[in-house]
Amino acid sequence: MSPARARTAVDTAEGAIVFTDLAGFTEFTAIQGDEAALDLLGVQDQVVGELIEGRGRVVKELGDGLMLWFDDPCHAIETALELQERFDEQSAKENLPLWVRIGVHYGRPAKRGSDLVGHDVNVAARVADLAAPGEVLISEAAAERVAERMEGVWFEEMGPTVMKGIPEPVGIYRCVRAG
Amino acid sequence: MGSQYDLPPDGRIRVLSASGAVTVIAEERDDVDVEPGQRGVDLKEGGRGRHRHHRGLLGHLRSHEHGEGERQHRPVLEVKAKSGNIEVRCPIGTDVSVGAISGSVKLKGSFGSVKVSAVSGGVDIDTVTGDLDARAVSGSIAVKRCAGRCDVSSKSGKVRVERVEGPTHASTISGGVEIGAAGSDEIELKMVSGGAKVTVLGEKLPRVRFNSLSGKMHCECKQGSDFDLKVRSISGSLEIKGR
Numbered sequence: 001m002s003p004a005r006a007r008t009a010v011d012t013a014e015g016a017i018v019f020t021d022l023a024g025f026t027e028f029t030a031i032q033g034d035e036a037a038l039d040l041l042g043v044q045d046q047v048v049g050e051l052i053e054g055r056g057r058v059v060k061e062l063g064d065g066l067m068l069w070f071d072d073p074c075h076a077i078e079t080a081l082e083l084q085e086r087f088d089e090q091s092a093k094e095n096l097p098l099w100v101r102i103g104v105h106y107g108r109p110a111k112r113g114s115d116l117v118g119h120d121v122n123v124a125a126r127v128a129d130l131a132a133p134g135e136v137l138i139s140e141a142a143a144e145r146v147a148e149r150m151e152g153v154w155f156e157e158m159g160p161t162v163m164k165g166i167p168e169p170v171g172i173y174r175c176v177r178a179g
Numbered sequence: 180m181g182s183q184y185d186l187p188p189d190g191r192i193r194v195l196s197a198s199g200a201v202t203v204i205a206e207e208r209d210d211v212d213v214e215p216g217q218r219g220v221d222l223k224e225g226g227r228g229r230h231r232h233h234r235g236l237l238g239h240l241r242s243h244e245h246g247e248g249e250r251q252h253r254p255v256l257e258v259k260a261k262s263g264n265i266e267v268r269c270p271i272g273t274d275v276s277v278g279a280i281s282g283s284v285k286l287k288g289s290f291g292s293v294k295v296s297a298v299s300g301g302v303d304i305d306t307v308t309g310d311l312d313a314r315a316v317s318g319s320i321a322v323k324r325c326a327g328r329c330d331v332s333s334k335s336g337k338v339r340v341e342r343v344e345g346p347t348h349a350s351t352i353s354g355g356v357e358i359g360a361a362g363s364d365e366i367e368l369k370m371v372s373g374g375a376k377v378t379v380l381g382e383k384l385p386r387v388r389f390n391s392l393s394g395k396m397h398c399e400c401k402q403g404s405d406f407d408l409k410v411r412s413i414s415g416s417l418e419i420k421g422r
Contacts, residue, residue: 023352024371024413031393031414097392097413099369130296130314132332132350133369158312159276161296162195169195169259169278172296174312 011111016076016104016142017121018056018068019128020048020083023099025064040096047086051079059116065128069116073106073145077153077175080104080136088134101135103128104175106142123170126163130172140171152178181214181266187254191274191291192267195257198281199264200300205271205288212268213258272308283318292327295320301336310345319354337373342380355415360385365407370415377408379421389417 022044029037041064048066052058056070056079070076080102087098105127107120123139131137138146143155154176160169186192192211194201253274258267264282269275276294277284283300286293292309295302302313302320310327313320319336322329329347331338338349339357346364349356355373360366361380368375374394379385384403389396391412400421410417 027372027413028392095390097371097411099371129316129334132314132330132348133352134350135332157294158296158314159193159278159294160195161278162197162280162298164280164298 012108012118013069013071013111013116014108016056016070016073016106017059017109017116017124018066018070018076018080019062019103019125020066020068021101021128021131022064023101023133024097028097040098043090043094043096044087044098044100047083047090051082051086055079059114067116067121067124073104073142074149076104077136077138077142077146077150081153081175081177084134084136099133101128101131101133102137103131104136104138104142105170106139106145119166123163123166126166127170127172130161130163136175138173138175140173143171143173154178181212181268184211184213184256186211186256186269186273190254190256191276192269193255193257194265194267194275194277194279195259196265196277196279196282197260198262199260200282200285201260201277201279202264202266202285202287203275203277203290204266204268205273205286205290205305206268208268208270211256211270214266214268215260215263274309360406360408360421363406365409368408368410368412368417370410370412372412372414374416374418375410375412376418377410377420379419385419385421387419391415391417 055075059067105124109116109118155173158172274291286304289306295313297315304322307325312330315333322340324342332350337354344362347366350369356375383405385408394412394416396417398419
């Protein structure tokens, strides 16, 4: 098989890629110790597990962060917002710094077993990199697919952003609950 | 002297740069002057959604309308540069957004609303009379004055806003935060390891709430209930100065 034909045989999936990053995990671990760090990750795992069920899946763990997958971008954004709300509640209740930065992008990554790779995965990671703790940022590609279908969510335009390693500017929106 | 363009009524300016420095100057003028500076600057036309085109002297400017819903229906004059420095001169009070990777971003003069995202370059802004959203990955952010809502965040750079007058949210992972509080709206700061310095500029007295795992608070000003100052950190300390 020629390389060109091999490329056309790549198995892809279309949907929303979500990256989360737990801000300050290294500092938290240094101050509170490994046991407390494991507890913090445990709380994160529990919240994610509850909210992602029936909507998407955890693709992989990335240290203190996660890569998630959703077939439906509305589910991705709703889950991301609910995650932030739950993290905020847990932070206040247990005095834990569950400060999570979340980025969402819609695209067609290549499947590699249960993993996903490719340009769209890289874009999603870059979107998360721009998010502040407690924030949900989404790409324009994701916004275009959900804007008409999501009630009660505002998409505040941040403007196209130039990202390292990504050739074209990526439109970024911040998702917030309306009202 | 660069190339001049008419800014459509209610139009805003967007500047995108991969590696060069971006300077936007708000001054007494009616049009927009774009100085490409050197070869490699590209004024590009394009965009998604429903849009109509506004052709300038070079025929490469974009007037862009987004779709329905909560998105904005405003024309955008877009300047795109892959490399090389770029300087844009615009009317005072213009709304501006800038996206940059490695070059510095400087906004000189008084602008309307401002949105800036940068990866490694520093961001330096004079005056924002509307809302500000500035975010950087490793670069620092310095703002002289923001009259509206102020959202600033940097992952590892320092954040400094000399005078905030509206609701403010600032966050850093390892960089420090410095805020001059001149309004009566809530100020919320979130740092991981960086410290925060807040100077209360006006007569209003803050109601301080500081929550940290190991950071200490040092307050040299009277506290009251005129506005909320909420600061959370993991190890960063808080220093407050004022009356």
